Amino acid sequence: MFHVPTSLLDAILAEDAPCGDLTTRALGFGGQGARISFTARMPQVVACSEVAAALFRHVGGHVCFSAPSGQWMPAGEQILQVEGSADALFLAWKQAQTLMEWAGGLASDTHDIVQAARAVRPDVVVACTRKAPPGMRGLAIRSIMAGGAVVHRAGLSETVLVFPEHRAFLPEDGREAVKHLKQSLPERKIVVEVTSVEEAMVFLETGADILQLEKFSLQDVKKLRTFLNGLAPNQPVPLLAAAGAVGPDNAADYVRAGASILVTSHPYFAKPRDIQVLIRPLSSKCDH
Missing domain, CATH: 3.90.1170.20 (Quinolinate phosphoribosyl transferase, N-terminal domain)
Structure with missing residues (x-):
């Protein structure tokens, strides 16, 4: 409480x-x-x-x-x-x-x-972003949790999410830096946002725990999921988080395509x- x-x-x-x-x-x-x-x-x-x-x-x-x-x-x-x-x-x-x-x-x-997503897969996680208006985040977190979601990021201080904007400042598009994060922050999940299947393939090699698929089409989510399902049993498989334009009308579709996590800002505009x-x-x- x-x-x-x-x-x-x-x-x-x-x-x-x-x-x-x-x-x-x-x-x-x-x-x-x-x-x-x-x-x-x-x-x-x-x-x-x-x-x-x-x-x-x-x-x-x-x-x-x-x-x-x-x-x-x-x-x-x-x-x-x-x-x-x-x-x-x-x-x-x-x-x-x-x-x-x-x-x-x-x-x-x-x-x-949440209801739409869990009708397809009961263990799927719906995570709401920090896109609440400044000063309203605490009340927004109460609200999205009342609706059955979890907090994607309560703030910048406790989570690691590497955006393309970060990688623009790093050599090799940040691949080595992401590998280093796994060593320097061993108690944190490392999340990398990617904007294409090709980018996702690159960051598979870094050991990222979660690939955040920004505005991926359903077809691309399914393509990436199919590839991951074919990996060797001993190869680490990141979770796939579908992000961008996820709402009640398409949540089930993204779960069917292979997303384990749905990242959404949709409730903030309800x-x-x-x-x-x-x-x-x-x-x-x-x-x-």
Whole structure:
């Protein structure tokens, strides 16, 4: 379970209400008891509900119910219900709603890709890239993991991925450098991005653990897989990671072609999932 840092909650509130909620304060009903309910308007995978719940607790609300991140939620089902003073609930309302709608879009799109891929091969891995907007990566990681994917690269500091752009600065197109990485970073998987079958053949000799196939056609993925299947039993075989333009519509095709890993940024462009919000004066206890 991810910890929700107080600094994140403070930042979310400070962005929207650095001096509180002027409208609610001016209307004068902020001290009244209230209840806020969030309900799915469309089917979706719940994501970042724990952050939304923590946000309400942070302003003094009492969480009556919170569906866990990763749960498939049909339309009309409740995701979150909170009670507290009206000023507290109005303060966190829109930030919590917008966060869960955005996160639900990421998680739902990720879920669709994972389901499509695993219908062909149950052990295939869907890995989402670090293409979240700056400052949003932590929330994006929560969301894609709620959808069933893993993190491709959380950042530059812990993974080794040699791009063609790196190799432009190295002799022999980086082949010797990649071999050296296997020795100098023995506890790390060495990933090399290639853009053609010919490049992939070259880097087979370097001992790379994973070949990331950038925008390969299905035919080229299949061609490379067929070649690897014919290697001698004692020869190391890298994993094939299909990357670039992988989404729900073609995920299964890339798995059939021979990819063991699907690397995708598709969820980051997903449409948010609508959530209906109802706020009313408090007249009874939590009813979920």
